Amino acid sequence: MEPFNEEYIKMYFYENRLKTFEGWPFDEDCTCTPENMAKAGFIHTPSENSPDIAMCFFCLKELEGWEPEDDPEKEHKSHSSSCHFISLKKKVEELTVEEFFKLQKERHKFIINKSCNEAITKFEDAAKLRRAEIIKTAMGEE
Numbered sequence: 001m002e003p004f005n006e007e008y009i010k011m012y013f014y015e016n017r018l019k020t021f022e023g024w025p026f027d028e029d030c031t032c033t034p035e036n037m038a039k040a041g042f043i044h045t046p047s048e049n050s051p052d053i054a055m056c057f058f059c060l061k062e063l064e065g066w067e068p069e070d071d072p073e074k075e076h077k078s079h080s081s082s083c084h085f086i087s088l089k090k091k092v093e094e095l096t097v098e099e100f101f102k103l104q105k106e107r108h109k110f111i112i113n114k115s116c117n118e119a120i121t122k123f124e125d126a127a128k129l130r131r132a133e134i135i136k137t138a139m140g141e142e
């Protein structure tokens with residue numbers, strides 16, 4: 001699901017985040033249960049090779065390689081200390097409209113940041129490839 005999508009707003013709510021953790025590899029006798037993951041703002045975003053990727057719906061920080069004893073809240077704070085959601089003092093349901101819009105503005109900054117970084121990486125990869133092609137052509141002509 002694209003973070004800019006309107007539907008994504010529902011990820012502000014714990015129950016909706018929890019629903020994404022179907023097939024999460026950690027369930028019993030561990031700290032990173034689906035409940036604790038969802039409480040800490042994570043949604044489950046598995047890929048074909050990594051079933052344990054989780055991403056904060058707010059700051060879009062992705063974490064994988066979870067260990068059963070990992071505390072989702074602590075992990076979130078230590079890997080993304082600027083996330084507004086994890087340091088929120090109130091429940092989402094208790095926010096005023098103004099507070100909510102402020103929060104949304106901050107979330108958009110994270111989204112823009114991430115998509116810019118992805119575009120830069122894509123460009124750099126393309127440039128690297130092109131450079132290699134040019135060198136190859138130049139060498140071949142010698």
Ligand SMILES: [Zn+2]
Pocket residue numbers: 041056057058059060061076080083084085086
């Ligand atoms: Zn976050």
